[in-house]
Amino acid sequence: MALLQISEPGQTPEPHARKRAVGIDLGTTNSLVATVRSGTAESLPAEDGRVILPSAVRYTEAGIEVGYAARAAAGDDPYNTLISIKRFMGRGLADIKNFGDQLPYHFADQSSESGAGMPVIETVSGAVNPVQVSAEILKALAKRGADSLGGPLDGAVITVPAYFDEAQRQATKDAAKLAGLKVLRLLNEPTAAAVAYGLDKPEQGGDVADKTIAVYDLGGGTFDISILRLSKGVFEVLSTGGDSALGGDDFDRAVAEWIAAEAGLGTDHDAATQRKLLNTACAAKEALASESAVPVSYGSWSAELNRDKLAELLDPLIAKTLRACKRALRDAGLSAEEVAEVVLVGGSTRTLRVREKVQEFFGRDPHADIDPDQVVAIGAALQADVLVGNKSREDLLLLDVIPLSLGIETMGGLTEKLIHRNTTIPVAKAQEFTTFKDGQTAMAIHVVQGERELVQDCRSLARFELRGIPPMVAGAAHIRVTFQVDADGLLSVTAMEKSSGVQAEITVKPSYGLGDSDITRMLQDSYAKAEEDIAARALREAQVEAERTLEAMLVALQENGAELLDENELDQLERAMQALRLAHNGGTAEEIRSRIEELNALSEPFAARRMDKSIKRAMQGHSLDEFDKP
C-alpha cells in the first residue's frame, strides 16, 4: 500500500505546480514585465534583449504595432500612433481637451447623454479608446511573460501611481481584463519599489525591526512620495503625496531656458528650436552625472555648464519635491529623522543633484542600486509571486491607503467626507442622511472625490438615486449611505432607507467631467485655498439656510397665514421675506444670516400660534372643549 504524501504547510508539493505570475509596470512612457525565477526577480527581455517596451501603440491597416517600432513611427504617422495614453486613462474627453498641449489625435465626437464619455480616437483601423490602447500594451507584455514562462499566465500584479483615483484604477483594471489578464492586485508604484529592495528581509545576522521607508519617485513628468512602515513582513502605507506636473522634463526645460537666455534667443521659440534646446539641455544634464563641468553650445553660442550652475537651476524644482515630502511626513505623523530607509525610483533620480538634496533632507544615503526604471516592475513581480501562492504566506503583506478623500454632495453643493484620504483600505464607512423636503420620496446621491469643501471643486465619481422612500416629513427619513473601498482602491456605494429597507447601490464607474486638474494638484489647491473655501462654504451654508427658512415660511403661510395673522403682521412678514430673498441672491453670508434672524424674530408670534393650534389638533381625539375653555 502506498503511503500518502503530505507536504509541509506553505510549500508547494511539486516544482512544476508553480504558478506563472508576473509583475507589470504599465508606465506613461515605458512599460516592463518582470517575474520571479529561482528565487530572484528579473525583468523579462524581448527577443532583441531589451527589457523596456515603449508605451506606444500604432494602428495600421495591416495590424497593430506595439513598442519601439510604434514609437519610431510617431513622427511620420502621428494620427495612428498613440503615445502617453496612460494620461487619458479614466479621463473624459473634456478633461483631455484641457490638457493644454497640442494633441495630434482625431477625437471622435461622442457626446453621451450625461456629456461624460470616454475619449475615442479615430485611427486607420477604426476607433479606439484609452482602455483598449492600454490593453494592447498589456497584451504584448503578457505574451512576453507567457513565452518566457512556458505557458499562459495565472495572474499579474499591475502597478499604478499612488495618486491614481478611482476612475483611473478602474480603467487600468478594465484594460487588464480586456487583455485577458487576471489581476491579482493593483499595486502602488512606490510600494512596489520598496518591495524590490527587499527591505522586509532581515539584515545580516540581525532581526527585522520596525522601520519607516520613504520612496522618492521622480519620473519624466510626475513626482510621487510615499511613506511606508515595515513591521515583520507587513508593509503599511502611512501616507502618499506628490505633484503630478513635476518631473525630469521640467529639469530639461529649466536648463533649456538658461541656454536660450544665455544665447540671446529670447523666450518665444518655434517647436523645432524648442526641441533642439531641450535635447541639448537633456544631454548636458546627463553628462553632468559623471563630469563636473561640460561644454554646451547652441548655434554659434557656446559656454560651460558646471554642477553648481545646474544645481542653481534645478534647486527650486527639487525644493518643490521636498515640500511634498515634508507634507507626506506630516500626514504620517513623522519627522525626516525617523525615516530609516530612502528608496529612489524613476529615471530623473539619476540626476546627481537630486540624490544630494534627498540625502540632505532625510539625512541618509538613499537606495539606488536597482535600475530606477526597472525597480517598480521587479517589486510587482515579487508581490505577484506571493499573491499567486508560490511563496509562503508569512512573507509579505501590503496595506495600502486611499490617496484622496471620498464623500457625497449635501445640500448647497457641499462635500461631506465619508472616508478621509490616507485611510487604510479595505474600508467601509456608513453615515446617515435625511430628507430636505416634506414627502420627499427620492434622494439623489452624488459621489465625489477630493479634498475641497465645494463639490464643484472635487472630482465627480458617480451619481445614482435612491427611490421609493416612504413619504415622511422633512428630516424624518433615515438614509444610511455606506462606502466600501476594496484592497485595489475601488469603491462601491449603497444607500438604504432604514424604516422601509429600500435600497440602491452602485459600483463606481468613472463619470468624468472635471478639467485637467488632476488629483495632486487638487490636493495642493485645497491647501492653498483653504481660506477661500471657508468663506465660500459659509456663504453656501447661509444660502441653504435661507432657502430652508423661506420655504418653511411659505408653507406655514399657505396653511394658516390668513387665519392666524392680521393684515399688518402679514405685510411685515412678507417684507422680511423679500429682504431675505434679496440677500440670498447677492448678499454676504453675514447679511443673509441677519436677514434670517430678523425674519425668525418677526415670525415668532406666528410660530407660537401655529404651535398652539397643532397642540389643540393633537388633543382633538380626547376632548377639544376641555382644553379650549378658559
Next chain:
Amino acid sequence: MHAGLFVMGLSMELQQNHFEIFGLPVSYQVDRPALAKRYRELQQEFHPDRFAAKSEREQMLSMQYAAQINEANNTLKDPVARAAYLLKLAGVEINPEQTTADGEFLMQQMILRERLEDVRAAADPESELEDLGSEASSLFKTQESAFSAALDNRALEDARSALLKLQFLAKLQRQIEELEEDLLD
C-alpha cells in the same frame, strides 16, 4: 469543511466591539504597541490579499472583516474617536454639532484662537506657535485624564463634557499644525 468553518467564524467575529477585536480591555488607556502588533497579526490573517486565490464569497468576507479591523484600529488609535466610541458603548451618543457650555473653557479657547490669529504678526512666529502648541497639548492631556477618570467612575455626564472639550482642542491642534505648515512653506 475548513472553508465553511472559517466563514462561520468570520460572521461571528463581526459582532465584536472594537476592543474585543484586538483582545484589549474596554478602557480609555490603550496599550498602543499591543494594538499595533495585534492589528498587523489580524491583517496578516484576514487581508484580501490572503484570499486572492480563494472563492469570491471568501474574498468578500475577508474584505468586510479587514475593513472592520481597519475601522476599529483607526478608532482606537485616535484619542477623540476612541473617547466618542467608549461613550457610545456606554449608551451616550454625541452629536457632532454639540458644543461645550463651560463658559470658562470657551473663554480660554477664544483667547488661544486670538493668539493663533496673531501668530503671523508676532516678532518670532515660530516660537510663539511652538508655545501655543505645547499649551494646547497640555490642555488636551488634562481633558484626556478627566475623560478617563470620569469614565472609570461611570460619571458619563462628566465624560461627555470632557469629550466635547477634547473635540475643541483637537481642532485647535489641527489649526496650529496647518499654520505651522504654512509658515514652513
